[in-house]
Structures are given as structure tokens and as C-alpha cells.
Amino acid sequence: MTDTSETFKAKSTIKSADLEHRHKINFNIGRYNAVVPHGKSQFTDLTLARERAKNIKWRALETLDQQLEQFEMKFTRKGGKVIWAKNAKEALDHIISICKEKNCKTLVKSKSMVTEEIHLNDFLKKNNIESIETDLGEYIQQLDGEPPYHIVTPAMHKSKEDVAKLFAEKFGTDPKLTPEELTLVARHKLREKYAGAEVGITGANFIISDIGAVAITENEGNARLSCAWPKTHIVIAGIEKVIPSITDLALFWPLLSTYGTGQKITSYNTIVSGSRQTNETDGPEDMYVILLDNNRTTILANPKQRESLYCIRCGACLNACPVYKNIGGHAYGTTYSGPIGSVITPHLQGMEDFKHLSFASSLCGNCTEVCAVKINLHELLLENRSEAVNSGYVSFGEKTAWKIWKRASLSRSMMNMSNGNIKNRLVNNIFKGWKKHRGELHFSKKTFNELWRERFNG
Numbered sequence: 116m117t118d119t120s121e122t123f124k125a126k127s128t129i130k131s132a133d134l135e136h137r138h139k140i141n142f143n144i145g146r147y148n149a150v151v152p153h154g155k156s157q158f159t160d161l162t163l164a165r166e167r168a169k170n171i172k173w174r175a176l177e178t179l180d181q182q183l184e185q186f187e188m189k190f191t192r193k194g195g196k197v198i199w200a201k202n203a204k205e206a207l208d209h210i211i212s213i214c215k216e217k218n219c220k221t222l223v224k225s226k227s228m229v230t231e232e233i234h235l236n237d238f239l240k241k242n243n244i245e246s247i248e249t250d251l252g253e254y255i256q257q258l259d260g261e262p263p264y265h266i267v268t269p270a271m272h273k274s275k276e277d278v279a280k281l282f283a284e285k286f287g288t289d290p291k292l293t294p295e296e297l298t299l300v301a302r303h304k305l306r307e308k309y310a311g312a313e314v315g316i317t318g319a320n321f322i323i324s325d326i327g328a329v330a331i332t333e334n335e336g337n338a339r340l341s342c343a344w345p346k347t348h349i350v351i352a353g354i355e356k357v358i359p360s361i362t363d364l365a366l367f368w369p370l371l372s373t374y375g376t377g378q379k380i381t382s383y384n385t386i387v388s389g390s391r392q393t394n395e396t397d398g399p400e401d402m403y404v405i406l407l408d409n410n411r412t413t414i415l416a417n418p419k420q421r422e423s424l425y426c427i428r429c430g431a432c433l434n435a436c437p438v439y440k441n442i443g444g445h446a447y448g449t450t451y452s453g454p455i456g457s458v459i460t461p462h463l464q465g466m467e468d469f470k471h472l473s474f475a476s477s478l479c480g481n482c483t484e485v486c487a488v489k490i491n492l493h494e495l496l497l498e499n500r501s502e503a504v505n506s507g508y509v510s511f512g513e514k515t516a517w518k519i520w521k522r523a524s525l526s527r528s529m530m531n532m533s534n535g536n537i538k539n540r541l542v543n544n545i546f547k548g549w550k551k552h553r554g555e556l557h558f559s560k561k562t563f564n565e566l567w568r569e570r571f572n573g
């Protein structure tokens with residue numbers, strides 16, 4: 116068993132028994148569940164909308180090279196610069212060289228899972244650059260020294276009382292502040308940072324190929340300030356974020372907001388297509404888009420797993436997952452948690468170290484049911500299991516146990532041997548590891564043959 120798998124089990128065991136944690140998560144997911152029907156009501160045919168979105172992402176990924184090259188051509192025509200980064204190191208090297216060139220001491224950034232993936236904040240800190248999260252949830256997490264808990268709502272595991280306590284500790288504010296008052300405190304602190312930052316970093320919800328632009332969706336306006344206020348704007352986006360045309364946003368924007376937060380449309384939707392032009396009065400003087408691979412092409416090369424790249428990071432599968440709801444986002448120990456995280460992380464970070472995530476599933480299929488773009492998540496989890504076994508990442512003990520199990524299951528005489536009680540004792544002693552985190556296996560008291568004879572031979 117790998118260290119990552121051991122840590123996952125240890126953290127999951129603790130969290131799943133933490134009733135306060137469960138209460139907070141159920142409360143916040145309950146609020147999400149209550150508003151999603153409102154968002155869905157805007158679609159006359161929701162299934163068709165999701166299928167269309169899946170088809171568009173299919174087309175985008177099947178022609179990914181052309182889509183990205185078209186994006187680069189259009190974007191550079193407007194003065195933007197495109198940087199292709201094969202991995203996290205290359206992306207970080209480019210970011211630091213831009214920061215050094217711009218003499219950057221303070222940087223503001225909006226919420227972006229890709230920057231979490233490459234551990235940007237730690238890297239900037241080591242390079243003596245102050246990096247400020249400007250999304251309220253991310254800001255709370257940064258203050259608390261924690262990574263985001265959820266891909267859409269980073270501080271979902273915290274109650275308003277937790278946040279008030281955190282602000283009181285960090286800023287000496289009244290621990291009884293209301294959410295509105297806490298927001299004003301954060302707003303006041305962040306405004307100062309925007310004004311002083313030399314560089315702004317954002318992610319991208321979509322890379323729009325036909326017009327050479329990126330689309331950013333948010334509810335607070337902080338991403339818009341991060342792009343527009345500092346003189347330099349860096350976007351970092353996974354290559355799979357591409358959509359072929361600006362007209363596709365008419366479908367993707369409402370779909371993302373419905374499945375992400377239950378809104379019909381998110382409060383701020385921004386399209387950024389390059390640096391400030393000569394006839395424009397505002398916007399950054401320089402704009403860069405870093406297109407990050409970081410093993411996404413490994414997924415692209417895998418015909419079965421490719422559809423996991425259609426993900427628009429709405430977070431709906433996390434909210435629907437019984438495993439996520441019990442163990443929470445941090446137990447995964449990965450940037451991307453929940454069902455989509457369990458599907459893609461073994462490919463992004465290594466099957467041997469992260470295969471266990473695909474086994475930590477009830478395979479209930481609820482993730483597939485709720486996915487905004489109809490990714491067959493539970494089937495991909497099964498595919499991962501199969502790939503892990505075929506790659507030989509199973510212990511000798513497990514292989515032997517399954518061989519014995521198979522031999523016995525295929526042998527009528529072995530199945531008919533002894534009664535249920537003896538079988539229960541025997542099997543539950545052999546499969547002790549299985550029992551540790553699951554209920555015991557129960558054999559019927561009578562064998563199948565005995566039951567058959569009783570029913571049909573009187």
C-alpha cells in the first residue's frame with residue numbers, strides 16, 4: 116500500500132466519524148440542492164442541452180490541436196502572448212520570469228484550480244512575492260493556511276461562525292460579525308491589494324478558439340478586478356478548457372451556473388481578448404495566456420478516459436457523491452476531489468499513487484446522473500480500476516485472495532461445501548483487510564442447490 120493511500124484511509128476514517136463536519140457539509144450541500152431546480156427551470160430540454168454541451172466538448176477535444184492553434188493566432192493578433200507549458204515546472208518558470216521582468220512584489224489572483232494544481236502560491240512565497248487570493252472563499256482558506264475544500268466553493272466546510280472566529284484571530288475583529296460585515300472587512304483589505312499589485316493572475320473557465328479570448332465566470336467581481344487593475348495579466352488554463360466558438364457560451368454559461376451554484380447565470384461573466392489596445396482607456400498593458408498540459412495529453416491519448424477532459428468544473432458531482440459528503444474534500448489529498456478528481460488524478464499524478472481513489476466509490480452512479488456534460492464518471496472509475504490491475508498495481512495478497520475467490524465461485528462442489536455459518540467465519544477471516552472498512556460478507560445459510568431443490572422438488 117502506498118503512503119498516499121494510507122494517508123487517504125487515515126484521513127477518511129477520521130472525517131467520516133466527524134459529525135460536526137458532516138452537519139456543515141450537509142447544510143451547505145442542502146442549500147445548493149434547494150436552488151439547483153431554479154437554475155434548471157430555464158432549460159426547456161435539459162437533457163438535450165447537456166448532450167449538446169457534451170458534443171461540443173467532444174468536437175473541441177477531437178480537434179484540440181487546431182482549436183488551440185486558432186486561439187493562439189487570434190489572441191496574438193491582438194497583442195496577447197501565448198505560452199505553452201508542458202508541466203507545472205515550465206508554467207512556474209514562465210510566471211516567475213514575467214514577475215521578475217515586471218518587478219512584481221505583490222500579485223492578486225482570482226480563484227483558479229490550475230494554480231492550485233501547480234502550487235503557485237507556495238512557489239511565489241519562496242520567491243518573495245506576496246500572492247493574495249481575492250475570491251472570498253479562497254481568501255478565507257488562504258488566511259487559514261488550507262487548500263480549497265471544493266472546486267467551486269473553497270470554504271464549504273466552514274460555518275459563518277468559523278469564519279468570524281478566523282477573522283477575529285487574524286484581524287482582531289469582533290468574533291460575532293455577520294457574514295455581511297465579514298465580507299466588508301475582506302473587501303476593505305483586498306481593495307488595497309488590487310491597487311498595489313503589479314501582476315494579476317486568473318484562471319479561465321473557457322478558452323474561446325474562434326475569437327482568441329478567454330471567458331471567466333465569477334460571482335464577486337474579483338476576477339475582473341484582478342485582470343483589469345494590474346498592468347500585467349497572466350491567465351493560466353488547462354488545454355482542455357477550449358470551446359470552438361463564442362456562440363457556445365450561450366449554452367455553457369447557463370449550464371455552468373446552474374450546475375455550479377443553481378443560478379440561471381453567474382453575476383459576472385467576462386471575456387478577455389488581449390492587452391489594452393491603442394484606442395482603449397483601461398485594461399492591462401501586457402497579457403499572457405499560459406496553456407498548461409501537465410499530463411492532460413496522457414488522458415487525451417487514452418480513448419476511454421478522454422471524455423473526462425470535457426469537465427467544466429461545475430462541482431455538481433462532488434455535491435452528489437456519498438463518499439465526498441462523508442470524507443470531505445481534504446481527505447483526498449489532491450487538487451481535484453470528488454468523483455472527477457478520482458477519475459483524473461491517477462492520470463495526472465500517477466496511477467500507482469492515486470489508484471485507491473477509484474476504489475473509494477460505491478459506484479452508485481449519482482455523479483454520472485448529475486454531471487452537467489454527461490461524463491460517464493462511474494464507468495471511468497471502473498476503467499481506472501481495470502487499468503490499475505492491468506498495470507500490476509495490486510498486492511500479492513489481494514491477487515491471491517481474488518484467485519481463491521474466483522476458483523471457489525466457479526466450483527459448484529466448493530460452493531456446496533459446508534453451511535453458511537462456516538463459510539462466513541472462513542471468508543471473513545481470510546478477507547480481514549476487506550472487513551476493516553466494510554461490513555462483513557454474509558453467505559446464505561443454505562446453498563443455492565439446497566434452495567433450488569426445496570423450491571422445485573418440494
Ligand code: SF4
Nearest residue numbers: 426427429430432486
Ligand atoms: S465531472 Fe461533470 S459534474 Fe463533475 S465537475 Fe466536471 S462537469 Fe461538473
